[in-house]
Amino acid sequence: xxxxxxxxxxxxxxxxxxxxxxxxxxxxxxxxxxxxxxxxxxxxxxxxxxxxxxxxxxxxxxxxxxxxxxxxxxxxxxxxxxxxxxxxxxxxxxxxxxxxxxxxxx
Amino acid sequence: xxxxxxxxxxxxxxxxxxxxxxxxxxxxxxxxxxxxxxxxxxxxxxxxxxxxxxxxxxxxxxxxxxxxxxxxxxxxxxxxxxxxxxxxxxxxxxxxxxxxxxxxxxxxxxxxxxxxxxxxxxxxxxxxxxxxxxxxxxxxxxxxxxxxxxxxxxxxxxxxxxxxxxxxxxxxxxxxxxxxxxxxxxxxxxxxxxxxxxxxxxxxxxxxxxxxxxxxxxxxxxxxxxxxxxxxxx
Numbered sequence: 001x002x003x004x005x006x007x008x009x010x011x012x013x014x015x016x017x018x019x020x021x022x023x024x025x026x027x028x029x030x031x032x033x034x035x036x037x038x039x040x041x042x043x044x045x046x047x048x049x050x051x052x053x054x055x056x057x058x059x060x061x062x063x064x065x066x067x068x069x070x071x072x073x074x075x076x077x078x079x080x081x082x083x084x085x086x087x088x089x090x091x092x093x094x095x096x097x098x099x100x101x102x103x104x105x106x
Numbered sequence: 107x108x109x110x111x112x113x114x115x116x117x118x119x120x121x122x123x124x125x126x127x128x129x130x131x132x133x134x135x136x137x138x139x140x141x142x143x144x145x146x147x148x149x150x151x152x153x154x155x156x157x158x159x160x161x162x163x164x165x166x167x168x169x170x171x172x173x174x175x176x177x178x179x180x181x182x183x184x185x186x187x188x189x190x191x192x193x194x195x196x197x198x199x200x201x202x203x204x205x206x207x208x209x210x211x212x213x214x215x216x217x218x219x220x221x222x223x224x225x226x227x228x229x230x231x232x233x234x235x236x237x238x239x240x241x242x243x244x245x246x247x248x249x250x251x252x253x254x255x256x257x258x259x260x261x262x263x264x265x266x267x268x269x270x271x272x273x274x275x276x277x278x279x280x281x282x283x284x285x286x287x288x289x290x291x292x293x294x295x296x297x298x299x300x301x302x303x304x305x306x307x308x309x310x311x312x313x314x315x316x317x318x319x320x321x322x323x324x325x326x327x328x329x330x331x332x333x334x335x336x337x338x339x340x
Contacts, residue, residue: 027178038167075134
């Protein structure tokens with residue numbers, strides 16, 4: 001189902017090069033959502049991305065949070081959807097809702 | 107995620123070993139779940155372990171509610187596979203499309219003029235006879251088999267092996283007339299209506315496809331449709 005070739009390998013390469021890295025994973029979706037459960041996005045400390053967790057709707061917000069996770073190492077669960085203020089800003093145009101788990105690669 | 111966990115996931119992928127990553131969302135603690143055991147700091151209760159094993163078989167990631175809160179089970183299975191019989195022009199377009207969609211592609215064609223590395227520089231091409239190749243590859247329920255030669259002596263032996271396997275998709279290029287004749291020959295080999303219903307022929311979704319690229323799109327679209335219909339029904 002997942003192909004770690006792209007995302008996880010890139011994450012490992014970044015880490016091996018001494019960069020801070022966070023991994024975002026879609027853990028649940030409701031209604032329409034562009035990427036299925038299990039989709040992953042790796043982010044390095046400069047904000048570079050590999051993979052995706054949406055059709056580009058929430059990546060910006062996820063990267064912002066990912067930089068925080070890289071700094072403090074605390075994993076978190078992000079909610080995106082119409083009830084979420086952040087989602088209003090970044091816009092899940094599909095009207096769906098999703099949860100994204102963010103963790104730092106140690 | 108610990109580096110050791112990531113390195114194990116990458117090594118498992120290279121070795122084509124099915125594995126699930128279990129993450130306790132409240133703590134971030136993780137373990138890897140294999141068919142024959144687990145590795146890592148997170149301990150899973152017997153029932154959660156059972157659902158993780160089922161997730162591997164169903165090829166479906168999900169969040170399990172446990173006594174200790176939510177545990178996300180992320181499934182990493184080896185790639186889906188596609189066997190293409192007939193290293194013909196359509197195959198040259200279908201193979202890269204399938205690879206982009208995440209399939210590991212094997213091309214089978216005993217006709218050496220077709221099965222050349224120059225025509226398929228990025229793919230495994232075997233010149234084995236189709237039934238021998240298919241028996242060796244052993245299609246499972248994550249394998250699609252597509253025959254493109256419309257030559258009975260090449261397509262039929264491949265179809266015979268595919269029909270005795272669990273392949274989730276079997277498709278066969280050829281007109282309605284060619285396909286009807288094909289089913290008559292397969293009937294002589296002892297196959298019946300249940301088997302015939304598994305063969306998508308003429309192959310591909312009816313897009314009005316004419317060029318080799320368009321036909322490849324129609325085949326890839328149908329394989330994708332069948333994959334998800336079967337997953338939804340599972």
